[in-house]
Amino acid sequence: MATLDWSALTRSQTKRKLYARETYFREGLSDAEEVLAERLPAALRDGALLMLKPDGLAAGRLIPVLDYLGEHGFTVTAAREFRFQPFHWRELWRYQLTSATLDRLAVNELLLGAGPALLLLLRSESGHPLPGTVRLSTLKGSATLEAQRPGTLRALLGQPNRVLSYVHVADEPADLLRELGLLVDAADRRALLDSLAGGAPTAEDQATLDRARERFAAPSRSLALADVLDRVTRAVEAAGPGRAADAARHRLARMARGERVEWRPFLADLAAAGAHPDRWDLAALGTYVIEYDEPGHPKMLTNPDPQSWVSAPQPHVSAGGQSRQRENV
Known part of the structure; x- marks a missing residue:
């Protein structure tokens, strides 16, 4: 991989080592460099990704999510309906599923294939000390009910258990790039990346969002x-x-x-x-x-402390992966 400044992408050394040789991340980064060029630093700083999972849409949580995002300074720049295939979700949570039981994998297989998901690209209002991805990850809150804090998105949504968590977000800029590399094909990925630095959603994206608002305005089934x-x-x-x-x-x-x-x-x-x-x-x-996790097998990745982004110097990333602070990968 070309020389780049990892401080613009992640505060996790473990994530850096894992992603440096992973195709999904490298393709997402390469396309971002080509599409965004000099706009890349601002797009990585302000961009975010949130997905309403199939259970979140079925439970009628789209409008509360959109309201919450607006109240916290996020605007939608692109919207795509998405259908999970087994490899999507297994790869998406590759480094977390090391602790999952095989029963949990079987439940996920049923759940994530049961209906559509909605992928939203977002832009955070400028001026915050945290990147948009990190800020949204902090606002999202824990999937574990006992660890949820008042005011976080998942606490507001009232998820019934740890697996029915309704939403997924990219936790850092590196995750946003990796997930775009995984979830969408090259042509659509480049269009989505361009939307991170653009203005309002395209007419097609706005129509997708409007249809979703109408279709998923209320719960379509009870998950109790x-x-x-x-x-x-x-x-x-x-x-x-x-x-x-x-x-x-x-x-x-x-x-x-x-x-x-x-x-x-x-x-x-x-x-x-x-x-x-x-x-x-x-x-x-x-x-x-089900039993969720195998005892004694922790996740390979955990989220870094958001304060590590506040205290770190502002990075500069340029097209081609070159930066003022360089590290060989």
């Missing part, structure tokens, strides 16, 4: 545990008698008592019984009853 458990139970009852159906009923009874269950064997029981619950109900149910 009692509701999804009831609907999955009725689907199993409709399958009739049999050993596999009995095994599925036994696990459902354990879920009703608040117990966690092994998820993949439960899916196998459903298939063998010929039971076909609604995909959304099945996915949502899993988020309440």
